[in-house]
Amino acid sequence: MPKITGNTLAEHRERTRRALFDSLGQLLATKPFDKITLSDVATNAHVGRTAVYNHFADKEDLLLAYIEDETRSYVARLSQALEDVQDPLDRLRVYIREQALLKQHYHFPSGARLTDTLSRDTVGRLHSHADIMEHMLSQILHEAIDQGQLPNQDVAMSVQLIHACVLGGRPTPANPMQRERYMHSLDSFVLQAVGAQQAAHPVPVSLDHDDDAPTPSLSRCPMAG
Structure with a gap:
């Protein structure tokens, strides 16, 4: 089971989404969108790749x-x-x-x-x-x-x-x-x-x-x- 980073599941989900947004923003500053993978986003956000799919379809x-x-x-x-x-x-x-x-x-x-x-x-x-x-x-x-x-x-x-x-x-x-x-x-x-x-x-x-x-x-x- 993934580690819960907030006091509640809702807070954990929001923190994870924020980490993914921040990660994508950082990557967009260095490379075009078509060169970015979900694995890149997950790694940069320090979360598992499966966590991305818990929030976003693609x-x-x-x-x-x-x-x-x-x-x-x-x-x-x-x-x-x-x-x-x-x-x-x-x-x-x-x-x-x-x-x-x-x-x-x-x-x-x-x-x-x-x-x-x-x-x-x-x-x-x-x-x-x-x-x-x-x-x-x-x-x-x-x-x-x-x-x-x-x-x-x-x-x-x-x-x-x-x-x-x-x-x-x-x-x-x-x-x-x-x-x-x-x-x-x-x-x-x-x-x-x-x-x-x-x-x-x-x-x-x-x-x-x-x-x-x-x-x-x-x-x-x-x-x-």
Whole structure:
């Protein structure tokens, strides 16, 4: 009988799932999804391979559960950062900053690679998670346009281009000074790209914000672009 690591069976199952998610996230940071096996995930998580099948039917099932879990955490932090920001342009700037910071910690596989290795149904479900982020940014841009802070534009196209710029470019620097310069340049570039005036004040930061706060294991938003 496998060792129970929690006080209850439910707690044990949750700890095992978390260990498997963390393991998959670490592996995705080093190799493509199609090169990862369930044995790799189990070994890296320090659990038996049979434990994986107690939770997930196959590798795609694990990936979907992992991305659903990561997306919830990802959206929760973005929503918290935006909660007290009312000005649409400031909301855009906070969104961009958070996306750039969060991509240091998350390791979602690229959608372009996944479409060649996953079933059509699974790819469709992964795209639905990207839709959450696109909808959030789309709302911000529409608010800014409605308030006259941005010129009329193809919002759907702007969303795609912004995500390509923020999520598909160079990694956000880990060095604090280099990161500050990068974030300032990114802020100015995106504002200019959408037709906004350059801001006269820094990006709003909540009192409890921590750029180096630990987050779950993605280098880019799931299936973005």
